[in-house]
Amino acid sequence: MTVMIIVAIPVFASSTSGIIDNNHKYAWSENVGWINFKTDNGNISITDSELSGYAWSSGYGWINLSPPTSGVNNDGSGNLSGYAWGENVGWIDFSGVAINSDGYFSGYANSVIAGQISFNCSNTDSCANSDFKLRTDWRPREERPICNNATDDDNDGLTDYPADPGCSSLDDEDETDPGSGLPPSAYNSPLSPPPSSNNPGGVFSVVINNNDEYTNNKTVLLKLTAGENTARMAISNSIKFVNASQIPFQENMEWEINNSGIVYARFYTKYGYKSQTVSDSIILDNIAPKIKITGIKDYYDSAEDVILIAKTEANAEVVLYWDEKYGLAYADGQGELIMNLGKMPAGDYRLELFSIDLAGNKGDVLFANLIIKKVKKTKEISENQENKPIEQVQQKFYEPIISPKNKFSEELIEKISKFFEPVFPKFPKSKPKKPKEIITIPKKTPLVMRNQWNLFPQEQINEFVLAPLPKGLKRLAKKFPKLQETFDKVGIDKITDLKKLRNSELSLPGLSKYSLFSKKELALLKNIPLSKLPSEIKNKIPSEMIFARIGDEKSIDFDIKLNISDQGKIQQRINAISGQKLILTVRPERKAKSVYGYLAFTERKNQKFSFQNEIPKNKFCNLFNSIIFAKPVFAENYANEVEEEFISQKFSYADKDNDGLWIAEIVAPIVEGEYEVITLIEYEDPDLGTRMIRLTTIVDPEGYVYEMIKDQELRIRNATVSIYQLNSESDEYELWQADNYRQKNPQTTDATGRYSFLVPEGTYYLAVEAADYSFYQSEPFTIQEGFGIHQNIKLKSKNAWLKIIDWKVIAILLLFVLVVWNFWRDKKRSFHNS
């Protein structure tokens, strides 16, 4: 449904603007007789502010109710004032006249000549003898419906129907929404759109043809941007929105522009509130460009470049065709172009060329003949001087090739002439350079562009697109039902679906949160070392997966963060702190003869030592996980793949109590970098053979305390680093009880300034104290279990201000003192002399 957008205030002849009743149209004056207020040409009109038109007296002529210098006024409540004018009766004072709630006039108007003019027989109680009355269908504001009383009754800035959305009709007695009323937001203008890359300012916008500068078609594509509460819009080629209609809001629409190429748009809420007007413009050009050759020789030598000059529309493209090939040249801002077709063998050629302007209009094809002659001897050329077009072209474009020696001087001349150009426009300039040869393509379309071949191998693409998820990932999902649920919900069942997980981090539960365990079992897992768990719980622990903990078997349990690449490779960011002890546990699928492992260095991590002034919440690095399994579920058959040269540590797992859980203790390497923990399970069953589990671990350095001195970091020794935990019961911070986690708190730094904490989930802050340094306290931060705290903390020296004084400052100060001293001495001397 379309609604007119430009709405004139309607005239409703019954309330806000009235006329005189045909049956009650006379007033009476003793001096002038009957006065008719409803004649054919009188056109009397009564509004909330005034009366206009003419009354007629047969003896005294027309009486103007709105003469230029005065007029009869209405206060909106029906109380009249001001003067009417008649050529024969003079001024008539209406201040004693009123219009009542039924539209009847009452009281008297007064005039020197006409005397009292009575508007109602009831004034003199004479209706029984002479029943005359003057009546209108205009009604005082107070008597009209709320939605037609010219008053903003609900103070929303909008008055009456249809402007006020609370009014359903002129007879509506309530300007607010019937019933509970409109929400306050109903009176808001449309919201601006949120900022985006295409609309960084977050403003209403209309964009024609994706911001193209030109078009040759009146039908354009509009892209409209508005806020979320925009329900309708109006589009027009006129700023006054003439004949525009409100239509439902849509982001894209086709539109017919006029010759101006400007399109205006306004946006409306569902309550009718409108935004400011926005516009965009495009240049409509549907005239084909013309091209004219202005410089061509009668003939060219086969040893010279064939150069032509042409004139066409500014910045147009010119397509050329000759000798079974196409070329492209561009006109400059003045429409001029010089085309160098290069050297051509002797013969006659037919050149075709046409231009395409910026709007995409193609011009007619122009033909030119080119005659190429074989190279003549130098003497012959010098004799042929009467060939003027040749001369012109040569002089203009055939400068000798610039030698490297001359290049510098040429550039210098160009720079100098450019410098003096504003002052001396005729300053000698270097010669224009020979135009570049036009790039050409053969007329025959190459095989690759004939659309006969598949440019990408279809079979490989199909294999890739339709390939199922990698086996390892399927097994991982099988062991973690929640992961399978996630895959089902997100719709991941092919390898190409993995892109949906790009940039997302999956979280798998730690062992003590593993969903296969009951609540009771989980409580046991949290409080009892793995080795002492009941056998039924041990049997539920996923096989061929590595579980790792820090400190001891009862230590903190951590969730796992996983990233899955497009190829289905699981990428883990497992961060350990150098020198940290960790316990690895694995449960083989069947009975194993032995389980052993290697810690292999893969690459050195490029650690960027940067300091963050404030420790961001939830941004602490992952210290370690209780379950770490870079590729544990991808346990693969071992085929002597471990490269000995990279192994930094060998270790063995042991199953001392024959419960099927094999445990090993290792220490994270001191040198930071990326390592791989390779675990080999040698099964008793020869069919299973030896299985290998790979695990990638990033070893982070510990955090450290330092001071900046001239852009260099100086580590601080003997700094006391403490961590405080928020006690949720008392709502106060207390020193974190590190003893329970086999750690120290506070920690005192050595010469390296290093420290680190591994804490359970909670809210914390860090405090650092060091002699001669200001006290440091971080902002409180909340962290999840499994996050290590090893931020680099910058301390400020108590006398930091002294460090801004370097030799430069001292030199300036000294210079200043010397100058002052010199002036002081001179002044003193001149004082003594005088």
Add this chain to the structure above:
Amino acid sequence: MSKQTKILSIVIIVLIASNIFFAAKYFLLREEFNQVKAIANAKNTNEKALNFTKLFVAEVLKADGEVDFETRLKLENAVRELNNDEILSQWQKFIESETEEDAQVEVKNLLEMLIKEIE
């Protein structure tokens, strides 16, 4: 030494010092400007490569029919504007492919080079 001479000496010293300071500042800023200019040039090349890649994908890889000569001309001009001999040579190899298999190999090589250029 007269009063005037002294003042003059101080003024000269101050002016020399400030000249040295501003000269040093000028050379430092010029160095910085050159670096920024180099980055801007690299970005410009990057944009050209991106534009060519877009054109290539839209007009060749996603072509519904034979690529017309005007588009071929635009592609040829765009690839030469990159001023990268390796890419130009790879483009020519692609254009001159005689078999479907060759074209598949060359298009992959070309895309790889373009991606590297854009990076």
